[in-house]
Amino acid sequence: MSPDTRLTYNGALVLQALAREYRYGFEVMDFTGLPSGTVYPILRRLEEQHLVTSRWEETAAAHGAGRPRRRYYELTPAGSAALAQAAERFAVHRRVFGEA
Amino acid sequence: MSRDVHHPLLHGACAVLIRCAARLVPPGSRDRWREEWLGELWHGLAGRPQKGGWRLRLTMLARSVDAFRDAWLSRAADRRGGAGHPRRFANGIESFWHDLRFAARTFRQQRAYTMLVVTVFAVGIGANATVFSVVHGVLLEPLAYQHPAELVQINAVRHSRFGAFVDRRQRYGDMLRWRDGGGPLKMVSGVIDSGHRNVFYLTGVDEPERLRGALVSANFFTLLGTPPFMGRTFGAGDEEAGNVHVAVLSHSLWRRRFASDPAVVGGTVLLNGTSHTVLGVTPPEFTVADPSGGGGYAAEGVEIWVPLRPEHIRPDPDPASGAVDRVIARLQPGVTLAQAEAELNTRDWDSERRIQLLSLHEEYIGHTRKPLAILSGVVGLVLLLSCVNIAGLSLARLPSRRRELAVRAALGASRGRLVRQVLTESFVFAVVGGIIGLILSVWGKELLTAMAPGNIPRLDQVRISGTVAAFGAGVTALAGVIAAIIPAWTGSRADLQVDLKEGRALAGGGGTHRTRDVLVVVQIALALVLLLGGGLMIRSFWRLNRVEPGIAVDRLLAADVYRRSDDRGRAPGAIAFYRQLTERIASLPGVSGVTLTSSVPFRPRDYYHPEWRRRKVDSQYFDVLAIPVIQGRGFRPTDDRGAPTVAVISESLARSQFPDGNPLGAALDGYIVVGVVADVRHVDLATPPLATMYTHHMQEPDPRMSLIVQTSVPPMSVTAAVRDVVWDLDPDQPVANVASLADILATSDTVSAQRFNVRVLSVLGFVAVVLAMLGIYGVVAQFVTSRTREIGVRMALGSDSTDVVRLVIARGARLAVVGTVIGMLGAMPFARFLQDLLYEMTPTDPVTFCAVAAVLIATTLAASFLPARRAAHVDPVIAFRAE
Numbered sequence: 015m016s017p018d019t020r021l022t023y024n025g026a027l028v029l030q031a032l033a034r035e036y037r038y039g040f041e042v043m044d045f046t047g048l049p050s051g052t053v054y055p056i057l058r059r060l061e062e063q064h065l066v067t068s069r070w071e072e073t074a075a076a077h078g079a080g081r082p083r084r085r086y087y088e089l090t091p092a093g094s095a096a097l098a099q100a101a102e103r104f105a106v107h108r109r110v111f112g113e114a
Numbered sequence: 115m116s117r118d119v120h121h122p123l124l125h126g127a128c129a130v131l132i133r134c135a136a137r138l139v140p141p142g143s144r145d146r147w148r149e150e151w152l153g154e155l156w157h158g159l160a161g162r163p164q165k166g167g168w169r170l171r172l173t174m175l176a177r178s179v180d181a182f183r184d185a186w187l188s189r190a191a192d193r194r195g196g197a198g199h200p201r202r203f204a205n206g207i208e209s210f211w212h213d214l215r216f217a218a219r220t221f222r223q224q225r226a227y228t229m230l231v232v233t234v235f236a237v238g239i240g241a242n243a244t245v246f247s248v249v250h251g252v253l254l255e256p257l258a259y260q261h262p263a264e265l266v267q268i269n270a271v272r273h274s275r276f277g278a279f280v281d282r283r284q285r286y287g288d289m290l291r292w293r294d295g296g297g298p299l300k301m302v303s304g305v306i307d308s309g310h311r312n313v314f315y316l317t318g319v320d321e322p323e324r325l326r327g328a329l330v331s332a333n334f335f336t337l338l339g340t341p342p343f344m345g346r347t348f349g350a351g352d353e354e355a356g357n358v359h360v361a362v363l364s365h366s367l368w369r370r371r372f373a374s375d376p377a378v379v380g381g382t383v384l385l386n387g388t389s390h391t392v393l394g395v396t397p398p399e400f401t402v403a404d405p406s407g408g409g410g411y412a413a414e415g416v417e418i419w420v421p422l423r424p425e426h427i428r429p430d431p432d433p434a435s436g437a438v439d440r441v442i443a444r445l446q447p448g449v450t451l452a453q454a455e456a457e458l459n460t461r462d463w464d465s466e467r468r469i470q471l472l473s474l475h476e477e478y479i480g481h482t483r484k485p486l487a488i489l490s491g492v493v494g495l496v497l498l499l500s501c502v503n504i505a506g507l508s509l510a511r512l513p514s515r516r517r518e519l520a521v522r523a524a525l526g527a528s529r530g531r532l533v534r535q536v537l538t539e540s541f542v543f544a545v546v547g548g549i550i551g552l553i554l555s556v557w558g559k560e561l562l563t564a565m566a567p568g569n570i571p572r573l574d575q576v577r578i579s580g581t582v583a584a585f586g587a588g589v590t591a592l593a594g595v596i597a598a599i600i601p602a603w604t605g606s607r608a609d610l611q612v613d614l615k616e617g618r619a620l621a622g623g624g625g626t627h628r629t630r631d632v633l634v635v636v637q638i639a640l641a642l643v644l645l646l647g648g649g650l651m652i653r654s655f656w657r658l659n660r661v662e663p664g665i666a667v668d669r670l671l672a673a674d675v676y677r678r679s680d681d682r683g684r685a686p687g688a689i690a691f692y693r694q695l696t697e698r699i700a701s702l703p704g705v706s707g708v709t710l711t712s713s714v715p716f717r718p719r720d721y722y723h724p725e726w727r728r729r730k731v732d733s734q735y736f737d738v739l740a741i742p743v744i745q746g747r748g749f750r751p752t753d754d755r756g757a758p759t760v761a762v763i764s765e766s767l768a769r770s771q772f773p774d775g776n777p778l779g780a781a782l783d784g785y786i787v788v789g790v791v792a793d794v795r796h797v798d799l800a801t802p803p804l805a806t807m808y809t810h811h812m813q814e815p816d817p818r819m820s821l822i823v824q825t826s827v828p829p830m831s832v833t834a835a836v837r838d839v840v841w842d843l844d845p846d847q848p849v850a851n852v853a854s855l856a857d858i859l860a861t862s863d864t865v866s867a868q869r870f871n872v873r874v875l876s877v878l879g880f881v882a883v884v885l886a887m888l889g890i891y892g893v894v895a896q897f898v899t900s901r902t903r904e905i906g907v908r909m910a911l912g913s914d915s916t917d918v919v920r921l922v923i924a925r926g927a928r929l930a931v932v933g934t935v936i937g938m939l940g941a942m943p944f945a946r947f948l949q950d951l952l953y954e955m956t957p958t959d960p961v962t963f964c965a966v967a968a969v970l971i972a973t974t975l976a977a978s979f980l981p982a983r984r985a986a987h988v989d990p991v992i993a994f995r996a997e
Contacts, residue, residue: 040154043177051183051211058188081160084153085146 024048026100028056029093032066037086057087065093124171125159128178135178138185140192147188151181183211213538220539221546227511228543230888231504235547236554237881238500239593241493243551243578243586244558248566249486250585251576257475258399258575260339261444264300265474266451268292268441268458270467274724280470283437286427288462292443293331297461298454300446303331304422304438310818311426314418315678317846318384319371324676324848325385327361327418329426334419335362335396337444345379345394352393353421360421361390365398367417386678390420401574442474478571485570485867488947489874492647496878497589499640501596503885506633508540508601509626510892519605532606540598541591548590552583565874567867604629630896631929634889638933639940641879641886642970646941647948648879649966651872653959654952658868663859664794664803665715666740670822670855671829672714675840675847677817685817691843692811692819696732698839699823704832707824709734710811714820715855716862718797723783726767726805727796730816735808736762736791738824746778746789754812761785766793767805785809798864800953822855829854864953871951883970886933887977894926895981906990915986922985926978930971937970938963 021029024046031045043053060066068087076083089097129152136148158174221228256262270281286304293302306312306329314325331337335347343365352360361383363372372378382389401415427436445454455471462469472480519532556578563573604626675695677685692710699708712730713719720727733749735741744765753760761782768777768790777787785807793803811819825832830852837849859865898905905918945957955962 038154038157039150040158040177049183050177050180051187054184055187055191058191082149082153082156084157085150 021096021100023104024052025056025060026097026104028053028060029065029089029097029100032087032089033094033097037088038084039087042087060093061087063092064090065096066090121159121167121171124174125155128155128159128174131178132181135181135185138182138189140189143188143192147185210534210538213535214542216535217539217542221542227507231507231543232547232550234500234504234507234885235544235590235593235597236550238497238551239544239548239586239589240551240554240558241878242497242589243555243582244562245486245489245493246585247555247559247578247582248562248570248573248576249490250579250581252482252570252572253479253486255572255575257478258401259474262475263473264445264447265338266443266445266454266471267474267477268302268443269470269472271470272467281467282440284441286424286436286438289331289438289441291462292441292458295461298446298449298457299443301333301337302441302443303334303337305330305334305440305442306422306426306438307416308439310676310679312416313676313818314385314420315387315676315846315848316371316383316385317387322846322848323371324674324850325367325417326415327420328416329422330419331422337442340396340400342394343397343400344376345392347394347396348419348421353423355423355425359385359388359390360393361385362393362419363395364415364417364419365396365400366415368395385418385420401572443471482570484950485871488951491944491947492644492875492878495640495644496881497593498596499637499644499882499885501593502633502636502640503889504540504543504597505600506630506637506889506892508536508598509604509630509633510896512601512605512626515605529606533602536602536605537595537598540602541594544590544594544597548586548593551590552578552586555582555586562874565870567863567870568861569863569867600629600633627896627900630893634886634893634929635933635936637886637889638930638970638974639937641882642934642937642966643941643944644875644882645879645970646937646945646962646966648872648875648877649962650945650948650952650955650957650959651868651875653962654955655868655872657955658799658865658953661795661799663715663799664741664792665796666738666824667715667855667859669825669829670738671825671832671836671852672717672820672822672855672858673833673836673852674714674818674820674850676819676850677847679817685815688817688819689812689815691847692732694843695821695840696734698843699821699836702832702835702839704825704827704835705823706826707734707738709738709822709824710819711735711822712811712816712819713796714822714851714858715739715794715796716798716858717851719818720796720806723807725770726763726807728807728809729796730811730814730819731808732811735822738822739794741794742792744790744792745776746787748789748791749808749810753810757813759785759813760788760810762789762791762808763787764793764803764806764808765790766803767807770805782807798862799859800864820851829856868951868953883973886970887973890926890929890974890977891981893929894922894978895984897925898922898981898985901985902988905985905988909988910990918986918988919982922982923975923978926974926982927971930974933974934967934970938967 027046027048028042031042034045036042036045039050039054039057042048042057043050046053048056057066057068061068066087067090068085070085071083073083132151132155133148136144136151139147155174155178158177159170257265259265267282268284270284271278272281273279284304289302289304292299307327312327312329314327316323316325330348332348332350332353335342340347342362345362347362348360351357363378368374368378378392379394380392382391384390396419422438427438445451451471451473455469458469458471522532522535559576559578563576566573675692677688677691679685679688696708696710699705710732712721718727720729722728731749733751733753736743736748743762745768746762748762749760763771763777763782768787771777771782772780777790780787791808794806795801795803796806797804821836823829823832823836833852836852840847840849860869905921908918908921909915941963942958947957949957
């Protein structure tokens with residue numbers, strides 16, 4: 015089963031946020047308007063599907079700036095492909111809904 | 115790290131929330147989860163500009179609370195071991211949360227609809243919670259004794275020429291044998307709580323009082339497993355003749371007459387002129403239900419206990435032949451009621467009686483089962499009607515929601531997902547309505563228990579407990595599902611092609627119309643059943659109140675003035691006291707007559723003969739109560755001790771005992787009949803007149819006589835004057851149960867039970883009619899909306915407004931008639947269930963059925979009138995454009 019068939023609308027939104035360089039959990043929430051109880055499970059699921067990766071920022075850099083380190087997320091190539099497919103699918107819906 | 119954080123207090127609070135939520139995360143990923151969240155929180159509060167401060171704070175706080183959901187989801191995902199497995203569960207939680215937020219949005223955006231639905235839910239759920247609180251407190255709550263399932267009452271089934279009857283009274287000798295004989299009974303106690311032996315006159319205090327007490331075996335409190343609140347209860351030596359007289363007070367008596375003074379225990383009180391040492395006080399929750407099911411003195415309750423001694427048992431000299439009023443027992447552990455009964459009948463076989471054991475719980479509350487079952491069934495119907503009504507309202511909203519549901523389906527929502535959404539929304543409404551209903555049930559319970567007839571025991575134990583709240587929660591869940599199941603299924607049948615392409619909200623397909631019609635018919639049928647219940651009770655109550663009791667009821671005051679008597683019931687000086695009392699009361703201002711009787715009407719305390727009742731009165735009785743003398747004469751003052759013993763009999767007794775002859779001058783049971791009076795309904799309005807013999811109290815002194823005072827002013831206004839006269843003659847004479855005869859009649863069991871049924875069923879019937887009217891209104895209004903174009907065409911082609919109104923009302927009328935017919939069929943078995951509650955009426959009373967049907971059809975037609983009027987004003991031009 016291809017990643018796209020399991021990609022929900024919210025999942026597509028999250029991928030879109032990552033594609034727009036909103037990498038951190040709270041930033042994705044701000045961009046998508048989705049709550050944490052939606053965003054973080056999606057990020058974990060996308061990570062398990064290898065559409066997204068996550069890693070900690072440089073600890074030394076963060077501590078040097080006097081703040082805790084953050085975890086950030088990035089699209090993988092599979093994730094980019096899945097996003098492209100989803101964008102095409104939802105564009106059809108936009109055409110159907112768009113005139114209302 | 116927090117030194118650069120804005121809003122450090124908020125940051126600290128949010129960090130605490132996140133750390134608490136982290137405890138839900140599986141240990142393997144907890145550290146990462148917590149660190150990620152804390153990092154985001156820090157950045158959220160540190161990296162933002164100061165402006166928009168309160169929105170930022172609110173957002174961060176909401177996210178910190180939401181962290182719990184994320185933590186729980188990750189825990190659930192971990193339990194299911196991986197991406198594929200937890201997805202459905204996590205999505206389920208996510209979608210439920212989403213549906214909850216959507217329902218909250220509906221609340222805000224459609225307030226009128228929300229208020230209507232929540233109100234209807236609140237009425238249905240609240241009514242059920244209220245009734246269940248009564249059912250639970252009266253029927254289901256175990257007796258407040260230790261191991262109540264082991265407690266039984268020993269009855270005897272005897273036979274007379276009138277048939278078999280259950281006799282609670284047992285021989286004292288039998289009670290002793292059961293107590294001492296071992297076998298299936300662990301403990302046995304005799305109780306005397308009726309007649310004159312259990313009446314105690316509390317004197318030596320400011321205001322003498324007549325107390326209702328009980329003579330009990332020494333092991334009574336031990337048998338019930340009731341430790342004293344203070345002091346001690348009876349021991350074996352307390353019931354031996356010749357020992358110091360002792361007593362145990364009820365908590366209410368101790369509070370009321372002794373100001374909760376602990377010094378009372380160990381002190382003495384004067385009871386019937388004899389000093390009694392107070393051993394202890396019972397706990398506040400200890401009550402003893404009236405075993406007769408709430409007779410005339412149920413309101414008093416037992417307030418004092420005294421040990422049952424042989425001298426209390428009559429007749430002398432062999433107490434074993436005397437009787438106690440009741441025998442209660444505790445079964446041996448492991449012995450069932452049936453086993454104990456069989457063994458007792460084997461060991462103690464008696465040809466004149468069969469021993470019957472009844473659980474104490476059943477003895478006390480058995481007579482309430484049917485009325486409470488009926489009440490529960492009725493409010494259950496109200497709940498069903500509420501759910502059907504809400505289903506109809508929800509269906510009416512469907513056309514406006516079709517586009518929204520179609521969009522969801524297009525985005526991948528399955529049919530089950532759509533059904534869940536509608537169910538969740540209904541469930542949210544039901545929960546809000548249920549909470550309001552449960553709050554309302556607190557007042558509803560007070561109202562219901564205040565209105566309840568006096569023969570319902572244990573009303574003081576009715577409360578809105580955790581069990582009642584749990585019941586309310588269950589009913590709420592059930593109501594939410596029932597109300598939503600049809601709209602959910604109907605609404606989930608989204609046709610994407612049709613529903614998305616149409617640029618307007620659809621008026622709903624034919625299937626939706628038919629479903630709504632069916633729901634309205636069901637509502638009308640249910641409303642008819644409920645209205646019929648109210649109608650039957652109203653007619654029954656009306657019939658009962660038209661019954662002539664045969665005595666004057668207005669302007670009469672009754673009061674018990676029982677003289678202290680010895681154990682044989684003798685009270686020297688009673689006749690002289692009563693003579694002086696009546697003479698002085700007769701001269702009071704506002705008093706036009708006074709009489710004495712051993713048995714107050716509607717609060718009877720007659721002497722029993724196998725074939726008639728006997729009542730002791732004085733020479734003014736028939737005049738004061740306006741009982742006509744049909745033959746011969748009434749009593750004269752000269753009918754005293756020196757004269758031949760005479761009797762006046764009722765006309766029914768005259769007919770039964772002297773069918774062919776003149777009773778005057780004849781002898782009857784040792785009395786010479788001197789007069790015949792009209793029959794009267796002495797017990798209550800529902801009980802037919804009983805054959806009665808009246809004797810003169812001067813010839814057969816009775817220390818327990820009641821005054822009946824005829825007044826030319828409101829009866830209760832002479833109470834103080836009457837009391838003053840009594841206490842002037844004897845300062846230690848209690849005056850009890852002072853009430854007007856009209857009030858006694860109004861609060862008699864039969865009348866109060868009928869009144870209660872009328873009020874409850876009428877109110878519920880009214881609610882049902884209102885709901886049915888709402889349903890009809892909605893359907894007809896939607897009919898008008900969906901047929902606007904058609905109506906416009908008709909008017910353009912020449913139909914006038916009358917034709918349109920007729921068309922619309924016919925729509926409502928068809929539904930009303932179909933619903934009424936179905937309701938009639940369903941009402942027949944329900945009405946038969948009410949048979950026992952009705953007074954001299956058949957449950958299928960045609961007058962009531964026709965009246966109820968007419969009322970229902972008329973109200974549903976009235977509900978159709980507004981939409982019909984709207985339809986009559988449709989502008990054909992606008993109708994053609996509106997598509």
